[in-house]
Amino acid sequence: MNLNTNYQNILFPYAYNILGSVDDAMDAIQDVITKYISSSKPNIENEISYLIKGVINQSINIKKRNQKTTGDKIWLPEPISTEKADTNINREEIISYSMLVLLEKLNPKERAVFILKEAFDYSHEEIATAMSFSIENSRKILSRAKKALEKMKKDFEPSPMASPTFLKEYITSIKTGNVSALEKLLSDDIMVKTDGGNVSIVSELMVGIKEVIKLMIYVYNTYQKSFSIVESTVNHQPALMFYNDGKLVNCQVFELEKDNEKIMTIYSIVDPEKLKK
Template sequence: MRVGPYHVRRKEDDSNFFIQNVTFSLTTLSHYWNTKNFDLKNHQNTLFPYAYNILGTVEDAKDAIQDVLAKYQSINPAHIKNEMGYLTKSVINRSINIKNRKAKITMQKVWLPEPISTEKADDNLIGEEILSYSLLVLFEKLTTRERAVFILKEAFDYSHKEIAETIGISIENSRKLLSRGKLKLGAHKTSSPKNYSAVPSPHMENYIHAIKNGEVKLLGEMLSEDVALSADGGKDIKVIRELTTGKMATSNLLFYVFKTYQKSLSIEVSEVNHQPALLFFDGDILINCQVFEFENSKIRHIYAVIDPNKLKTFFR
């Protein structure tokens, strides 16, 4: 069973921990953890990738972890032999429950994960357990249990026995859920959920140049024939079109959006969930995060996150 770190920053004059500026409030728990010699920071670091990869949002992941830690405070841990194993199992199942509840009330045609910066993490805090953006998007095709089984087996190297014990199913059911999940992902499934394809920076610079200068031919050469553009504005932002497919339609929309809404914004090249991305800022406010999926050096998919609730915690 393998676990790992994620991108954490700590504010020197505060007792709270930050994940990309998302605060874990420890006020009610700090005294308890100190008296129990409980390594809260390390536990949060370890638990976060499990919750985030299942839920796809930082806020919900944070809530799942907080719920589990608060409940753990109220029990007698003397009978628990493996504290980290117990907390991990609890966070996974809490995340599954939250995801199921959220799925029932989500009415959007396009729902995109909350982006996480994987570019500026310190060497020893790189979010290597955070899955690629494209894979998190594809996970929306799966049931919550299929998603959880796939993540635990393919990303965290759990055995089917460990998965069965963790989420309360049989070993055979775990195998079936994994097989069913892989079938749904189909040709989009990579050999490993952590196979990240590096894209040379000139690709992104050429894209910016084409968009800014209205160079239709250059942009067309960068897009695959079946390119798609997905946009998530959440509840607050009405996007022009949630899903656009095809080279011509996508190209026309990109030029229109830049000319109408993005011309005055500053653009930064970044890395989000281990994939190339563009960040559009109005001053210090992140307005749009575009995550790019490349195939054979061509842009295959652009994921545009415009929902302010999914951008407010992004670390610049």
């Protein structure tokens, strides 16, 4: 039996939601499956539960290691298209992009408990079994995680989807330099967060409507005029994909205000390592 083929679609959302990286998620899955295949498998009654537990804990270990290397730089999750069905991945179990960014504020164990409860609807008993601690610890860790998120004044619902014309209006306004049109589309305190990896970028963080409009028009006129721009859905949120000679070079994911369709955050991924998939 090919465990990679049979179980990858089940295991991937667990690993990716904890790690925010496709490559790291695949590494975690491969490590666990390889060890399982080579083990003697004593007293394993439920194979998939055993593998899920292994992937969760391996992902936590990888996340702990990675957090030590990213430092204070803005680190954004690797985007995944959720626009079309994929037979290899259950995209309904992929967390929204804004939530993945927010979860970076939690430690890996808090993040895992929160994800298991909120995304996979695990009971505290199931979480305790998967993570090898008590039910009471599960409750305490979840409570701590929710309090940390509440301090950042975020709720746990995904960003609302844009109207069919929303992204077209936005990119047309950028292309034409229409400041007044952009002012109607952007929140006054809009933020642009950019992850360039090892690539040089214009700005890592920009805050405020006037500054953001200047930045986005400048970036388009200086770098993106010849690019092909495609509307998409990334981690259940509206996105624009920028292609240079057929190669994806920038993914912009939009977080919208809940009471209207004004943009409150643009997550801009330029890091080539996160645009390979």
